[in-house]
Amino acid sequence: MASQETRYSPAELEPRRQKLWAEMGLDRTPEPSKERRENFYALSMFPYPSGNLHMGHVRNYVITDVIARSQRLKGKRVLHPMGWDAFGLPAENAAIERGVDPAGWTEQNIAQMREQLSRLGLSIDWDREVTTCRPNYYRWTQWLFLQFLDAGLAYRKEATVNWDPVDQTVLANEQVDADGRSWRSGAIVEKRKLRQWFLKITAVADELLDDLASLDGWPERVRTMQANWIGRSTGATLRFALEQDPSEVVEVFTTRPDTAFGVSYVVLAPEHELVDQLTSAAQQAEVADFRQELQSISEQDRLAEDRPKRGVATGGYVLHPFSGERVPVWIADYVLPDYGTGAVMGVPAHDNRDFAFARQYDLPITTVVVSLGSSEPSDAPNEAFTEVGELVNSAQFNGLQGEAAKEAVIEAAVAAGVGDAKVTYRLRDWLISRQRYWGCPIPVIHCDDCGAVPVPEDQLPVELPADAELDGSGGSPLERHPSWSRVPCPKCGKPARRETDTMDTFMCSSWYYLRYTDAANSELPFSVESTAAWMPVDQYVGGVEHAILHLLYSRFFTKVLKQRQLLNCNEPFRRLLTQGMVQGVTFRNPSTRRYVAPAAVTDPMKPLDPETGEPLEVFFEKMSKSKHNGVDPGTVVERYGADTARMFILFKAPPEKDLEWDDADVEGQYRFLQRIWRLADGAREAGMNLSASLTLPTELSKADQELRRAVHIAIEAISEDLDGEELQFNTAVSELMKLSNAMAGSLASATEAVAQEAVQTFLILLAPFAPHLTDELWEQLGGIGSVHQQQWPLLDAAALVRDTVTVVLQVKGKVRGNLEVPANIDKESLEQLALASDVAQKWLEGNPPRRVIVVPGKLVNLVP
RNA sequence: GCCCGUGUAAUCCAAUUGGCAGAGAUAGGCGACUUAAAAUCGCUCCAGUGCGGGUUCGAAUCCCGCCACGGGCACCA
Incomplete structure (x- = not known):
């Protein structure tokens, strides 16, 4: 009879399997268990619905899908949702350029991307889909904003802010890169003074920083980036009274209060409010010129480190808080108005910047710290001594060292009322106002009498008007709308105006992972019970570009919501993989x-x-x-199938590393899956039936033992790769290849029960990676149910045991031969065998070794 | 300048965390099958682990000093 060979045809098989899964409801989230550890929350960073799925998305979602699928096989109840970060400028720009409706445009893109995604065979529970631009979602974003407002963590103030001239809106600090460019448009941002809404993220700066230590499932570099961004520095403020008016003080911030007696001058930022008062008549013109000049150069140039430091004397003097001596006051470009107090004490002997400045303008340099145990201070140092040491020339503080010196100075300053211990941060409050249409409206009404009044909860959501004019003419479209903003004040009923700014889209994405746990809730954004069951996210997967942005904002939300008792977890994401x-x-x-x-x-x-x-x-x-x-995922899936695309992406590189697309390697994966197909074909023709109940014979042939060993080595290795400290899909795939190679040589001749165990195990291990192919083969081989409903194979440690092992025989650390010995041999016998071997005879030339190192099961090293 | 990461075969990547440098793959070469090609199967070439020291019986792995590439921060007081 001719063989019934079949062909692997992913284009036919994959959609068919997907349809079956949908009918079976395979991807639906089960009711969560009361036991938190039975639940597993696998989450991908949700995409902006641009309408086009790209390879970066594919990599992201495939990684999460493998995790979700393997956790299900391991018996966990898995939540694996997907949604859309759907507010944002592309929709609005499309509206301006092509006159389309942003909502319609976005919905159409979502439909298109959902379709593209579904071809990848992702086990997503679409019943929990979340779309941030729909009123039933942004209603809760507004509700949460009101929570912040109520907690005193949302406020409006006039401030110098980043203005993106291309996108015509302001940006948060996190959204401007080191070169001063917008994260979205790439345009150099401008500074503008505007009245804007802020969220007080600085209120939890310490928690955000300190709790990084608990995030041991996060990449080190993401934690460092956040720590750098928060930028805590501990020190003190010191107050210098004005000579002409001692009731006014200049307050400086310093991390080195111990150097207070080395102050030769005080420097203010040119923008500092006391500059005018301090400037003497003689210096007026020079100060004005200097300030004028700074106005004309960009922020970038002003902050460039290699520029010489420039400044002018104001002609004014302040009094040293401890010695009472007169200290001249300067203004200089290297002092920033919005860090610390906008004023520093100039200690040239112990600060590099001050040193350079003092040299430039010939200001006195007084050494007040010397290295521990050193001699006299040098009179003319040629660089600043910036380490901590022992105080000299510092009156009653002489002889104090290091931290103790700092503390003593702070204590004295507090006692004298001239200073305080103080911590400052680089982190700024989060600017959330945006002067654009396609965002979540800020639910506040401005009333001449009552001020900024929150929109009452029962009036949420504040919906966007459908008829706003989006013509790109500048300014906020909501502000230009003829009627939308005109409403009565909720408090007094007088005519009032709605806030016309919308929220930063990062507001919407700071809590979407909470909504997934309770997506249909119409009473609350999420219930305490649902988040208790699922949070924190067990595995979060996304790009490293959000190392600060989204990940910091989400941590902030979590901490505030916990304080408000809306949530009972301290950190949102337990483990993070940045692909x-x-x-x-x-x-x-x-x-x-x-x-x-x-x-x-x-x-x-x-x-x-x-x-x-x-x-x-x-x-x-x-x-x-x-x-x-670019390589289009759709084209690849069409040509090779989703399973091949998934396998390639997982195999080609470790998940954190960049992956180089290579068509030849894609072909390689396709060939691998074809080999699997043929292997299963062969097994089926040989009469294998996975539902037949077979028992392993007690005595196994050598070949059977070897096959079982290969199977259980794979179980052990892949389990570790998918659930261990480090997620390594590339090595897991190579283990699958190894097992398939082992099976190819031995399956046909193996005992039926051993062959069945091998094929069954192999299909389950491969199922998270190639879900369509494995499910099809499972069915063809008579398996019961879907391969995705099976249990992760159990490791039989006994199968790994070998009768004999090969140990390496080294002489003086160099490999000189092998020894085949019983696996359970004791150390002494192994040593005896080694000493008696030909290798030992040859290399030791009859002399007894000085030392013998025996590593059981591995090697013997003879040292002559 | 500071901090983090990465350097292994022609290429992408492994190495039980101090124990035979090579598991897996791609590309190349040879062979089998074929009238031929593709596909398939089998065999096979290629590095001593970026460089220089050190610790150790033994180092890709630990330590010190460099180099290259990538990323983050950067006049933050």
Whole structure:
């Protein structure tokens, strides 16, 4: 009879399996258990619905899906949801450019992306889908804003803020990069003085910083980035009274109160409010010129470190808080108005900046700290001594050292009423106002008599008007709307105006993971019970670009909601995996700097510019349209199937690392899955039936033992890769390949029960990675139910045991031979065997070794 | 300048955390099958782990000093 060979055809099989899963409700979240540890929350950072799924999304969601699927097989109740970060500028810009409706445009994109996502076979519970731009979601974003307002953590103030001239809105500090560019538009931001809404994230700065230590499931570098961003520094304020009016003081912040007696001058930021009062008549013109000049240069230039420090004397004097001596007051560009108190004490002997400044303007340098046990201070040091040490020239503080010196000075300052211990932060309050239409309206009404009045809860949501004019003419579209903002004051009923700013979209994404736990709740954003069951998220997966932004804001929300007793967890994300980028091969002509599309390159081994014939540079870069190096997930899925795409992405690189897209490797994965198909085909033809109940014989042949060993090695290794300290999908896939190689050579000749165990185990282990193929084969081989409803295989430690092991025989640390010995041999016998071996005879030349190192099961090292 | 990460075969990546540098894959070479090609199967070439020291019986792994690349922070008082 001819063989009934079948073909692996993902295009036919994958949609069919997906349909079955949907009918079975396989991805639905089970009722959570009361026992928290039975529940597992697997979460991907939700996407902005641009309408186009890209490879970065695929990598993100496939990683989370493997985790979700494997946890289900391990018997956990899994929550694995998906949603849309759907407010944002692209929708509004599309409206301006093409006259489309932002809501319709967004919904259409969501439908399109949901469709693209569904082709990947992700086990997502779509019943809990969350869309931040829909009133039934943003109603609760508004409700939460009112919680912040009620807690005194939301306030409006006039401040110098970052203005994005391209997107025509303000931005939070976190949304401006080190080069002063907007995270979205890339435009250099401008400074503007505006009245805006802020959330008081600084109120929990200490918790945000200190609790980083508890996040041992987070990458170290993300924790460091957050710590740097929060930037806590501990020190003191000292007050210097004005000479001409001792009731006024200049307050400085310093981390080195112990250097107080080394002050030669005080420097104010040019913007400091006391500058005018301090400036003498003689210095008026010079001070004015200097301030004028600073106005004309950009923030960037002013802050560039390599610039020489510049300043002018105000002609005014203050009095030293301890000695009462006159201290001249300067203004200088290196003192920033919005850090600390906007004023510093100049201690040139012990601060590099002050030292440079003092040198430049010939100001006195007084040494007041010397290194421990050192001699006399040098009169003309050539650099600042910035370490802590022993105080000299410091009156009653002489001889004190290090921290004790700092504390003594602070204590004395407090006692004399001239200073306080003080902690400052780099972190600023979160600016959440945006002058745009497509965002969540801030639920506040401004009344001339009552001030800023919160919209009563029963009037939420404050919905966006559907008929706002979006023509890009500048200014807030809500503000220009003829009627939307005109409402009566909820308190007094007089005509009042709605707040027309919308919220930063990061507000919407700071709590979406809580909504998933209780997505249909119409009474509250989420119940305490539902978050208690699921929170914190067990595994969060997303890009490292949110190391500060989203991840810091979400931690902030969590802490505030806990204080408000709306939530009972301290940190939202227990474990965090930051996946690397997906990069595409890029060809560039080094002389013209132009990117050449890979399709135009005839020989990828020796790439030449099709126009000029010049050789091209080849490298990998983040996929983008302008570089012509994007690979469309849809095309790949169409050609090879979702399982191949998933396998490739997981196998090609460790999850945190950047991944270089390579068509040849994709082919390789496709071939692997085809081999699996043929392997199963063979087993089926040989009559394998997974539902047949077979028992392992007590005596196994050598070959059977080897196959079982391979199976259980795979169970052990893959379990560790998926659930251990470090998630390693690439090695898990290679373990699967190893097992399949072992099976290919031995399955046909193995005892029936051993072969069945091997195939069954293999399919379950592979199921999280290639869910469609494995489910199909499971069915073809007569398995009961779906492969995804099975139990994760149990490790049989006995199967790993070998009768004999090969130990390495070293002489003086160099490998000189092997020894095949019983696995359970004791140390002494192993040593005897080693000494008696030919290798020992040959290399020791009859002399007894000085030392013998025996590592049981591994090696014997003879040291002559 | 400071902090973090990464350097292993032509390429992507492993290495039970101090124990034979190679598991897996891609590409290449050879062979089998084929009239031929593709597919498939089998075999196979290629590194002593970025560099220089050190600790150790033994180092990719630990320590010290460098280099390269990537990322973060940066006049923060």
